[in-house]
Amino acid sequence: MTDPDWRRVFGLREAGVYYALLILLATLAALAGSRGLPPYLAPQNLGNILYQASLVGIIGVAMTVVLITGAFDLSVGSVAALAAAVLVGLAGEIGFIPAALAAVTTAIAIGLLNGVVVELVGINAFIVTLGTLTAVRGLVLVLTDGRSLMVEQPETLAQMLAFESSRFAPFWPLLLIAAGLIALSVLRRSLLPGAAAALLAFAALLAGRSFALAAPVGYLILFTAAVWFVLRFTVFGRRIYAVGGNPEAARLSGINIHGYRIGAFILSGAAAGFAGVLFGSRLGAINPTALQGTELTVIAAAILGGTSLFGGAGSVVKTVIGALVLFTLTNGFNVLNLGANYQGLIEGAVVVAAAAIYTVGGRTRSKPHRTADTAPGTAATA
């Protein structure tokens, strides 16, 4: 195959978010060490960060798809809260699984509504989803009557906790994925998957066989992998990038651009709904202001991951890394007791700095480049 442009693959623009995470982790580890705190990079703490980032990560993956198609969804925080309210409100009467299905269905319906109004009526996505952000939050208040709801039935509560808080050992799955990546590496005669495989195997061995992660981390990994696969390897993924990259060219190539954008909104609703189910299951309770402002964290994660707000470029893996950067900051402030008052200031500065790097980096290249893991499967063109 033709060699990839290594300077591009490892450049700030392509890999900046990985560097940011590594530098952040190294800094926090050094600070923890110098203050005589327990080692920051302990598997247990890293597992915690993953757990804390999982809800935003799940919503962020779907948000990235929406952004790639050139649209925007502000309603996700409210939709997740509504799904949690529906779950907690119904679970006592109809049981956990039916209530969870009802919650996700409700969220999907709102995603569909967003998509239809944006695409078929032709109103700007920012305005429409700002409206649903407010209206759905209002609906949560109506449903909960402004009070916290709780699941009273002990069996149902146990089911919910099991769904959210059970743990799994990532040792064998990690090794399995590493083996798959090595196979891919050999098959495509490309080094990158092999390098990733080595990293994963190393992490698995380091953490050990008894190390366990919370279930939401598993859901995040599965969902990210599925969406990554669709975006990178399927006809649908290619068309999603085309719809965002140049909607008119996509339309004149016979692609149903409205269908794809509505589909992205539905995915966004579904992901927010699932995150809401996880959130509601965490405590078996929901208060009406829960998850307020989540949409902004999600969009910040996508921007940190280099997703273009103009559509046509973005990577779900990097959005998840972006979410990890944000939650590592939060976690670091808490663990090291660095003064929580500075947290917002630092987070905001990090997001703007990331956007500046992407914009300036893009300008000096003078040509639009897609992110590395969306690059085409051109291995066999030579």
Add this chain to the structure above:
Amino acid sequence: MVITPLLLLEGVAKTFPNGTAALRGVDLRIVPGRVHGLLGANGAGKSTLIKILAGALTASCGTIRWKGEAAQWKTPQAAKAAGIATLYQHIPLVPTLSALENVLLDQGGWCRHLPAERRRIAALVASLGDPFGLDTVVGDLPIGARQMVALAQALAGGAEMVVMDEPTASLAGHEREAVYATIRRLAREGKAVLFVSHFIDEIVALTDEVTVLRDGMVALSAPTYDLNEASIAQAIAGRVVRALDKSGRSQGGTGNVVALRDVGSPGTLAPVTLDLAAGEVVGIAGVLGSGRTELLHAIFGADPRATGSVSVDGRQIERLPEASVDAGIALVPEDRARQGYVPQFTVAENISLAHLRQFAHAGLFPSGAREGAFAAEMIVRLAIRAPGADALVTELSGGNAQKVVIGKWLTPHTRLLLLDEPTAGIDVGARTDILRLIRRLADEGLTTILVSSEFEELIAVCDRILVMRDGAVVAERAADGCTEEELILLAGGTRPSLAAGAQA
């Protein structure tokens, strides 16, 4: 009597850094109180000349005298301050402000809406024949009235010469009359007008003097009363393009492949009925705004308001782009950057975009190998100069990017190829390649509709040519024995109702 020229150009030439010589020594003499017509085919140098007058470009050599003194404007502001106002086709107004606010937009000062200012502008607008209300929001005005707002803005700034770049191209009949009346009024008041148009009949009716550019030089310069439409058309044409071999067309196949029945679009396109045989190349001759692009979009189903029916091989096609692509209708749009390719995609990805399922395993997983092979085939077949199939399409020159946009349709699946100005803005070599390609595809049996404002290209490539004007097909000619002058006259000369031999 000798009239002092307001503007005098002598030997003005412009060569661009890439070596293109757009103007090769142009003389122009503009006199106050007279309307001067400027004509020329696409690429003749009209736009470059206008930009030099407007201060957007500077001439490479030659002298420009304004009121008898040497001048060279470096910025549009400088030209405007000197007294030359240029009205482009795209009118730079703020649509949310009132007409009065827009007229005063480029005036300095702190205070708006002084009663004295308002009276001055009201008097000015009255002298133009009151084409708009001062307090109307510009976004609510028709295009013709917006041009008048731009004109009032220019005159309020003290313009002595007004350059109008195809002001009537996008206007309906009665709006054109208003523009003509205003131009005559300006001339009576002693302003000089340089009027650029593709419509020979309005040039003859409106102007006092005519300059025709061809290949960056003046092909004709004379008082209008010495000229007629035919002599102007002859001066515009005269570029010779070698006719391509069309011998293959008779073997192209039998029977009609494509049938259009009353394909139209309310307000922009009168219904068109047309049958096309296999391997036939039909040209659409028409100037900007003649309905040529609207026709292609209506056929392709890209215009949701389109009416009528389209059949390919006897099967009627649902009027959606998706259905058209499935049925083998292909559209190469006019603006390749805005409508043709996805800038973030590679050459291979752009070429495979419209038929992605054909290049995918199980119709679902795009195969880099199949895409790459097809792209490599197109790179050879269309002589695309690209670093490789995995280069970004934005790294290619305009002509090569255009070939990519054409290449994505060259699968055996395509039955009807719609080409909208495929040679606009590309270099001569790529242009010849594309024209040869169209002919070769026709010989292989592909039916093509080719839109071009380069009429000599149509004559060289097409089997027959339809002439469009004002949203309707006004004439049909066989390409053999048809001349460029004739097409120029039909597309921009005497109105269709008067055209001899016109077949609607």
